[in-house]
Amino acid sequence: MHIFANRRRPYQEEHVLEWKQPSGVAETSGMERQAKLKDEVTIAKPLVGLDVSHFRFLLLGPIGSGKSSFINTVNAAISGRVTQRASCGTSHHSVTTTYTPYTYRNCSGSSLHLKLCDTPGLEPTQGIDVTDCRFLLNGHVPEFYTFNPSVHFGLDSHEFRVKSTADAKVHCAVFVIDASTVDHMSEKLVDTMTSFKKIMFEKGVPQAVLLTKIDTVSDTVDEDVSRVFNCADIEQKVKKASEVLGLPRNSVFPVKNYEHEIDGDRNVDILALVALRQLLYFAMDYLENQKMQQNKTGDSVRLQCGLWCVPAKKR
Numbered sequence: 001m002h003i004f005a006n007r008r009r010p011y012q013e014e015h016v017l018e019w020k021q022p023s024g025v026a027e028t029s030g031m032e033r034q035a036k037l038k039d040e041v042t043i044a045k046p047l048v049g050l051d052v053s054h055f056r057f058l059l060l061g062p063i064g065s066g067k068s069s070f071i072n073t074v075n076a077a078i079s080g081r082v083t084q085r086a087s088c089g090t091s092h093h094s095v096t097t098t099y100t101p102y103t104y105r106n107c108s109g110s111s112l113h114l115k116l117c118d119t120p121g122l123e124p125t126q127g128i129d130v131t132d133c134r135f136l137l138n139g140h141v142p143e144f145y146t147f148n149p150s151v152h153f154g155l156d157s158h159e160f161r162v163k164s165t166a167d168a169k170v171h172c173a174v175f176v177i178d179a180s181t182v183d184h185m186s187e188k189l190v191d192t193m194t195s196f197k198k199i200m201f202e203k204g205v206p207q208a209v210l211l212t213k214i215d216t217v218s219d220t221v222d223e224d225v226s227r228v229f230n231c232a233d234i235e236q237k238v239k240k241a242s243e244v245l246g247l248p249r250n251s252v253f254p255v256k257n258y259e260h261e262i263d264g265d266r267n268v269d270i271l272a273l274v275a276l277r278q279l280l281y282f283a284m285d286y287l288e289n290q291k292m293q294q295n296k297t298g299d300s301v302r303l304q305c306g307l308w309c310v311p312a313k314k315r
């Protein structure tokens, strides 16, 4: 069954695969589905007891891959207004230079408990490196810090936050990849992202991939974004992204960002919201694991205290 529209189009060929179907959204109308997804992402809150006010997502990826555009697309999907909160465009070097957290508010003014953090794009010879990535994941980089390509951020930077908090740490890392270039990404960039991934695995930080610009690789999707999960071309790009980054296909989310549009499109919003909901699930799992570890540590401290408290005669 089609994920978004339960009907067959004349150009839908026999070989076109219905390759993926996020749960619980197939049977409802587009409007209901959009409203349900919006509710879900609006009410999602970090687990209590961890001192985390917002889920923090770190967006990483090559220059021009659509990181800032995704931030704007989410804003449009949540607030109903297509705007340019984050500056977007194409340039020789990254348009984004600052580690910027974006928070969101829906049409009725309710704040979402998440921050999408924009970062400068990766380039073969500059951009965020493995050390920067580690500091970002650990929460040592202050929000709104402007990266300087000629001076590395480090322990000697006066802005280095020595004391990090659970709130400042990254709860889910998101690689943003352009679907039109995924088949021929530079080896250097892939190596950089692979080394980021290694640190994330070490730290237990979940990783996801946003596959952007799907409208540029399929005329069918360009014409009607709701056909994304019926499109063999997109399925192939998702498979490629999963192979390149070594992450499972169910953590690769195809999205189309607002780019030339001035009005919202329900199907564009739904795709962004489906991706965002999954990202929230990943971050929730991460925090659940943190809580479990915290409890385990607490238990062992309690156990130690218990032993110390055992009266001498009983030893």
Ligand SMILES: Nc1nc2c(ncn2[C@@H]2O[C@H](COP(=O)(O)OP(=O)(O)OP(=O)(O)O)[C@@H](O)[C@H]2O)c(=O)[nH]1
Residues within 6 Å of the ligand: 061, 062, 063, 064, 065, 066, 067, 068, 069, 070, 087, 088, 089, 090, 091, 093, 094, 095, 096, 097, 119, 120, 121, 122, 212, 213, 214, 215, 216, 255, 256, 257, 258, 259
């Ligand atoms: N057609 C299409 N264009 C897109 C999409 N996403 C982004 N773009 C365009 O791609 C260009 C780069 O997008 P940005 O969002 O600035 O990319 P970025 O990853 O933030 O780039 P840097 O900040 O330079 O690293 C802009 O011209 C966007 O309009 C998409 O899904 N479809």
Ligand SMILES: [Mg+2]
Residues within 6 Å of the ligand: 067, 068, 069, 087, 088, 095, 096, 118, 119, 121
């Ligand atoms: Mg940007």
